[in-house]
Amino acid sequence: xxxAIAGISAAIGAVLGGSGLGYFIxxxxxxxxxxxxxxxxxxxxxxxxxxKIDFTSRKRDAWATVEKRASAWVxxxxxxxxxxxxxxxxxxxxxxxxDDSQKKFLCPCHTAVFDVDGRVVSGPPPRPLDRFxxxxxxxxxxxxPSSGGEAAA
Amino acid sequence: MISAALAWTFERTGVDKxxxxxxxRHIPEAKGPVAWLYALGSATLFVFTVQAVTGTLLAxxxxxxPDHAYDSVRFIGSEVYFGRFIRGLHHWGASFMVxxxxxxxxxxxxxxxxxxxxxxTWLAGVGLFxxxxxxxxxxxxxxxxxxxxxxxxxxxxxAGQTPFVGSYVSKILIGGAEMGAATLSRFYALHVLxxxxxxxxxxxxxxxxVVWHGISEPPKRVEKGS
Numbered sequence: 018x019x020x021a022i023a024g025i026s027a028a029i030g031a032v033l034g035g036s037g038l039g040y041f042i043x044x045x046x047x048x049x050x051x052x053x054x055x056x057x058x059x060x061x062x063x064x065x066x067x068x069k070i071d072f073t074s075r076k077r078d079a080w081a082t083v084e085k086r087a088s089a090w091v092x093x094x095x096x097x098x099x100x101x102x103x104x105x106x107x108x109x110x111x112x113x114x115x116d117d118s119q120k121k122f123l124c125p126c127h128t129a130v131f132d133v134d135g136r137v138v139s140g141p142p143p144r145p146l147d148r149f150x151x152x153x154x155x156x157x158x159x160x161x162p163s164s165g166g167e168a169a170a
Numbered sequence: 171m172i173s174a175a176l177a178w179t180f181e182r183t184g185v186d187k188x189x190x191x192x193x194x195r196h197i198p199e200a201k202g203p204v205a206w207l208y209a210l211g212s213a214t215l216f217v218f219t220v221q222a223v224t225g226t227l228l229a230x231x232x233x234x235x236p237d238h239a240y241d242s243v244r245f246i247g248s249e250v251y252f253g254r255f256i257r258g259l260h261h262w263g264a265s266f267m268v269x270x271x272x273x274x275x276x277x278x279x280x281x282x283x284x285x286x287x288x289x290x291t292w293l294a295g296v297g298l299f300x301x302x303x304x305x306x307x308x309x310x311x312x313x314x315x316x317x318x319x320x321x322x323x324x325x326x327x328x329a330g331q332t333p334f335v336g337s338y339v340s341k342i343l344i345g346g347a348e349m350g351a352a353t354l355s356r357f358y359a360l361h362v363l364x365x366x367x368x369x370x371x372x373x374x375x376x377x378x379x380v381v382w383h384g385i386s387e388p389p390k391r392v393e394k395g396s
Contacts, residue, residue, distance in 0.1 A: 033220065033259075036252040040227050043251035079231070080238055080245035 103147035234358035239314035
C-alpha cells in the first residue's frame with residue numbers, strides 16, 4: 018500500500034513537474050525564424066550600379082508582429098548574383114552613400130571609403146561592409162536582413 | 171554523518187517537532203467510503219498548489235492588454251512546449267477547485283465539524299471559499315475571448331444591481347464606466363497579486379487551526395435515542 022501510494026505520487030509528480038519544467042525551458046529550443054523580404058524584380062537592378070532599397074521588414078516577436086523600416090544597398094555584377102550590404106558603416110554604424118563618380122561607398126562620419134565589393138579602401142572601419150543573405154525566387158530578389166551587424170556570409 | 175547533520179539541523183530549527191506536529195498527529199479512525207471524505211481538504215490544497223505553479227508559468231507568457239491577451243494565450247497553446255497541457259491543467263484545475271471546495275464544505279457541514287471549538291476554522295474556510303469564487307471570476311476574463319468578455323459583462327451588470335450604490339460598485343469592479351483595457355489589467359492584478367496574497371494568509375490560518383484543533387471524529391450512530 019505504501020509502495021503503491023509512493024509510486025502513484027511519483028508518477029503524478031513526474032508528469033506535473035516534467036511538463037512544468039518543459040514549459041519553463043521551452044525558450045531554449047526556440048528557433049530563429051527566417052525573415053525574407055521581397056526587394057522587387059531582379060530586372061530593376063543594373064549591373065555594377067549599387068542601388069539603395071528601402072523596405073519594411075515584419076518580424077514575429079513571440080505573439081506580436083513588429084514592423085521595422087530598414088534598407089539595403091543592392092549590387093549585382095551580372096543580374097543573376099546579388100549582394101546586399103547592410104547600410105550601416107562597420108565603423109560606428111553611420112549610413113554611407115554611393116559616389117558614382119568615384120565608384121566608391123563614402124561614409125560621411127569619419128571619411129571611411131569602401132570599394133564596390135564592400136572592402137575597406139581607407140578610413141577607420143575594422144572590417145568590410147556587412148552583407149545580408151540573398152536569394153532569387155521566381156525572378157524576385159529576397160534578402161534576409163540580420164540585425165546587429167553580424168556578417169551573413 | 172547524515173544523522174549528525176540532521177541532529178544539528180533539528181536542534182537549531184526544530185523542524186522535526188514541526189514535522190511531528192503536522193504529519194504524525196492523530197487522525198480519526200474512519201473506514202470505507204467515509205474515510206475518503208477526509209481527503210477533500212488535502213485534495214483542495216493539492217489542486218491549489220497545481221494552480222499556483224501552472225498560473226506562475228502561464229504568467230510568463232501572458233500579457234493583460236486587449237492588444238495582446240488573446241494572441242499571447244494562443245501563443246501559449248501553439249508555440250510553448252507543454253503550453254496546451256499547462257493551460258489545460260490551470261483551466262480544469264479552476265473547475266476542480268470550486269467542486270472540491272464545495273464538497274469539502276458539505277462534508278464539514280453534514281458531519282457538524284464546524285461546531286465548537288472549530289468555528290474559527292469554518293470562518294477561515296468560508297473566506298477561502300469566497301476567494302476561490304473570486305479567482306474563478308477574475309481568471310475567466312483573462313483569455314479575453316467572447317465568452318470571457320460577455321461573462322464579465324454579466325457579472326458587472328449583476329454587481330450594478332446593488333441597491334443605491336450599484337453603479338459605483340460596478341465601476342470599481344471593471345475599473346471604469348465601460349469594460350476595456352483597465353478592466354483586463356485590474357482583473358489580472360486581482361487574480362495574480364491581491365487574491366493570492368489574501369488566500370495565503372487565510373490558508374495559513376485555516377491549516378494552523380486544523381492542526382491545532384485536530385480533525386473532528388466522524389459522527390457516531392447512537393442506538394438509543396439522543
